[in-house]
Amino acid sequence: MSSKPAIGFCGLGAMGFGMATHLVKQGYPVTGFDVYAPTLERFSAAGGTPSTSLSESAKDKAYYICMVATAQQAEQALFGDDGIVAGLPQGAVLYLTSTVPSSYAQSVEKKLADVGRGDIFFIDAPVSGGAIRAADGTLSIMAGASEAAFEKGKFLLDELTAPAKLFIVAGGVGAGSNMKMVHQVLAAIHIISVSEAFGFAARLGLNGSDVREHVIGGKAWSWMFENRSVRTLKEDYFPGASAVTIILKDTGIITSMANLVDFPVPLCSIAEQLYITGLNKDFGAQDDAGLVRLWTSEPVTSLAPLADEDKKAKLELVSNLLNGIHLCAAAEGISFAKHLGVPLAQYYELCVEAAGGSTQYKEQGTKMIDIIEGKQGHEGASLRSYRDGLKAAITEARDKKIPLHLGNGALTLIEQAGKEQSLSSLLKLYSV
Amino acid sequence: MSSKPAIGFCGLGAMGFGMATHLVKQGYPVTGFDVYAPTLERFSAAGGTPSTSLSESAKDKAYYICMVATAQQAEQALFGDDGIVAGLPQGAVLYLTSTVPSSYAQSVEKKLADVGRGDIFFIDAPVSGGAIRAADGTLSIMAGASEAAFEKGKFLLDELTAPAKLFIVAGGVGAGSNMKMVHQVLAAIHIISVSEAFGFAARLGLNGSDVREHVIGGKAWSWMFENRSVRTLKEDYFPGASAVTIILKDTGIITSMANLVDFPVPLCSIAEQLYITGLNKDFGAQDDAGLVRLWTSEPVTSLAPLADEDKKAKLELVSNLLNGIHLCAAAEGISFAKHLGVPLAQYYELCVEAAGGSTQYKEQGTKMIDIIEGKQGHEGASLRSYRDGLKAAITEARDKKIPLHLGNGALTLIEQAGKEQSLSSLLKLYSV
Structure with missing residues (x-):
């Protein structure tokens, strides 16, 4: 027998x-x-104990992790007939690691009390990092809960994450989900920017392999680009590792919350329309890297290499596009975090090392936070090179009739920032 | 023999x-x-004299109208070998009625002087109103030229337009094209909003005939909606009266100019990406009303009528969508006109009666101009009903997975306008 406690999942x-x-x-x-059922068989083969009953899976488990896809699924799994809550023993720790609206996480805490299960220690703990890091135990985790809940249940979060990747967010239940949501602002924009960049590049005649090498090695890097581009190059979309429906769901949480609190999220909103467009083309269950097919139907690796000078100039346009998008994504994420009262230093630290990371976020994010927090010294940082870079890419796209939804959205923001062209003037667009 | 002078066309x-x-x-x-050639035959049958040589068509013509599709075509027709300019007699009046960048119109005037044909009176005179009004002689015309040119050539513009629809724009050659361009800000946004509205409505289960009746009779009216919806209902897209390539070209003139002078045109920019998307789906040569197929593949008239109460609520969502878009289109057009020094009172008067007209423009446009010109009394006009209406439509669209590109773009602007939610705060977004 193991000396470690039994876990329900x-x-x-x-x-x-x-x-x-x-x-x-x-x-x-x-x-x-x-x-x-086939998943349960795989799980059994990997040493787990499969269960076909939710309440049975929870019976005698002092620790239970719920990792379903949506709030609706969570509600059914937790509180439905023969659900998890009905099976849990007194004083169990219940972790909800799905990405859900913070208001939903808070409603779970309240409902536990309402149904007479206030004895359960509930931890709101969404995760980020993808399937590989999940299996490695190196996920980023954003957790909100009572002190008592953390005292009893933090050890299990430590097992799932790497040192420095567990973020205990002040504010109790809901704070973890809020942190995850603002992290997903970056994810939602970056994921579709990978497809826009590859689609643009392909239509310029660039081979996808050259694009990947160039972007990964430069300032246009993002975690999502590095991660998704592997699948873009292989056309590994069926089903792929991360379905369009998942990021669409997360994006909808962001835009719904933004509508609720009357906050503008221009790039997330553009991203959402593109995910919906992908869904309408029946790409929903496929990997989100496959959205490059909104721009080009041929494999991005099918193009003959260009002559060096031509290639260099065109790769630069692709970098320009991504740099402008990533910069504005950082402004959007940080501003929304500020608006929701999410601790900015922690948000920065989290995103830099998580799936929302980008070189632009890393380099400009601290300056943005300094400006928002009223520290001096960065107001003058210029947007001009971003603007000129975006304009060069967009002019080429206009000539070649290539849609650049996010690129144009980013340029709109930078033009709205006005003559001053500073980070400060960009952030003011979100000071509503 | 006619007593009227011979015209080249x-x-x-x-x-x-x-x-x-x-x-x-x-x-x-x-x-x-x-x-x-078939067009020349039709022209001959209609009483015209066909010509297969540009210079021949210009020979001995004291008045010549050039109505090609693009600046590139105009350049070739005017200045190419055996072109129009080579054929025109001394002191002829040359009208360029195509929609071209104002910089191009100005370059024609300069080139005429450079090639030794400064004797030609050049009139920059783009038109608006569609094929029916063209044939009726009731076009709106926006003309810029020297006083001498107008003295000699205005009579022919009078023939093509109705009283009060000829706008002599101060500023000489280029001023007419600038006026046309800012008129097209409204046209570019409104045309695609017709398709977004019909697509949204169809996906909500509304029959297109009900939608047309509702919109035409209410505040969500626009000239483009009334005009294009006839073709939407009939699926009269092949080739239809106004090709996607035409409005895409005009939109590109707007966004290129906006990029040049660093002015944000968020909704035009979104519209441009949608026109490009339509072009990429091979809809380019078809009528722009056919872009509804970006949202729904079935005819919008194929849906069974809904029960009255349900229908009413859903039609209201469609109106909300259009009202929000039209309001922001008015702000975008008027602000860009102001930025370019286009006379605002004239711009207003022109658009209200031309293809760029909408009820929102008519009702809110004067207030916007008052605010921009520093007159008091309208700063407090509230955006709240527009915002709430857009949010209702967008929430429904999010649930039903319907992309609302323009609707979301408009909501972004209204949210950016901040807590004040006034026309004044909306217009400030364009005060760059």
């Missing part, structure tokens, strides 16, 4: 399967529930 | 054919050139 999807089997490898007895 | 497309044959009906001997 619900939702063995791409992320959940990695998390649950990682815990198995760490010596925990894990009982896993999923609605999809 | 180049470019017998949808608009040009109507203009040229209208002049024929007014008793002018018109010699018309076009590259497309």
